[in-house]
Amino acid sequence: MATSTQARSTAVAAKSAGTHRVLGGIVWYAVVSGLGILFMGPFLWTVGSSLKGPTDLYVYPPELFPPTLVWQNYVEIWTFAPLLRFIENSLVAGVLTTLGQTLSAAAVGYGFARFKFPGRGAFFILLMSTLIIPPQVMMVPRFLLYKDIGWLDSLFPLWVPAWFGGSAFFIFLMRQFFMTIPRELDDAAEIDGASGVQIFWHILMPLTLPAVATVAIFAFLWNWNDFISPLIYLTSEHNFTLPLGLRFFQQEAGTGGEPREQLLMAASIIDTLPPILLFFALQRYFVRGIVMSGIKG
């Protein structure tokens, strides 16, 4: 008797849990989809607007997509502003930053992880303290430094520091990764007569590829999105990186005459494309990198 009641009540509970789950699912999909629309809305608006003709721009009520898609906008942006030049500058600075950042962070991280030397602890604290100092403090003195050595209005300030350790965060990340690799590997290689450089390059670097990939992706992205450094250091249009070029675009588009917001939107999409493609190609490393920074950092 008692067991049957219990069984019945369990069955009822299971049934109500089932309806609960279905209801919960419906609410969940409604909420998440609604939020999804909120998040994607601006993207859709941008894509739609980038395909509008000058007359479609300000129609009322606004339309997401124009009646005829003006693909011509994507041809016109390349002549409206030296967009190709901006991209080239961004790529040059980006690739050099990424290379320098990855190599130097790995080398320095290796030094901190595997070698004992007087002052190592103190140097490591110094390294980490550079993370606390707001970058804005460095703006003025670095500007003056680059001015004195004649680097203003060149791409040097954007990528040279990356070759000298660059960001402390990346060094820290590499060090942590090297420390997870058993030291016996180094010792065995050393007995076989491998030099420090050989151990670093042929044994440890291949093992730390995930970390290297993470550092490379983030170094490239930060550089790609950086606005304030180019703003301070670059003055001539032909040296602009893409973010600065977009601002130039914005000002040009705003100088009266025929509306050109559609071109601005097309250029914004060009600017957004590389990060998004990079994300879809290397999603794994993205998430890993972020999680490492948040949980182990």
Next chain:
Amino acid sequence: MSAVGTTLRTATRRSGTARDRRRAFAGYLWISPWLLGFVVFYLGPTVASLYLSFTSYNVVSAPQWIGVNNYIYAFTKDPQFWNSLLKSFTYAIEAVPAGVIISLGLALLLTARFWGTALYRTIFFLPGLTPIVAAVLIWQWIFDPQVGPLDYVINAAGGTGPGWLGSTKWALFALVIIILWSSVGANRMVIFIASLEGVPQELYDAAKVDGAGHFARFWHVTVPLISPSTYFNLVLATIASLQVFEVAFLTTNGGPDYATWFYMLQLYQSAFVNFDMGYASALAWIFVVLVVSLTYLQIRWSESWVHYEGGD
């Protein structure tokens, strides 16, 4: 025997020292890129900036020592100094708690066991990948009271838009919306998701056996266990929000009527518009002191609520 032992020991020790010395030297070599970079790009600039903050320096003529006058000017005479601090803090207060809570909410939604969470994670993450300049250009149009889609929707619902970026009352909040859009689903949410997935299921089961409902389980299990991530996100969001610059620089440029005149705009203006490098350096140092003390306070405060697994 003992002589042999001693010789052996000294021999090993000597060869050990030689090897240690060699390895120490190699260690310095490996970290030398950073050491050099530290001196040239951090230490030098830091010292220079501290010195400049006590001078009047317009880049053209040599710096002139004026003692603490820059600091006095900032605190007592500069008409926008206190306003810029107020605006930056207002922005932080509006953007940080909301941002962290929304990120956590999204993470909770996306750790539910339903089909399609991966897709939605990607959708929420994408705004964070949009370069800030592009994001700002997009939102500038969305907020436009004449031609933007937002006010059209508001009008259609029977309301009137508040003028957004052109309104002294609403401009700052509009900037907060832009930043929330681009940041709530990005790194912060990913960190929360990883943290939520790390909470052991046994704890929830145990709490359930003890009769804890949904909310009790969330409050007594989830919240303490993810508190290190909450803390990390909170500190980073606070620092980032006090450094807010681009989003205002590209839209309102501090206006209308200084309503979005953030501290970084004030610093940028002093340094690179007025070329008052001494004053800008003083502003930078005031900022350092502020950020460092705020971070210190957050650390102290965290001791009372952040729960470290395996800690005491």
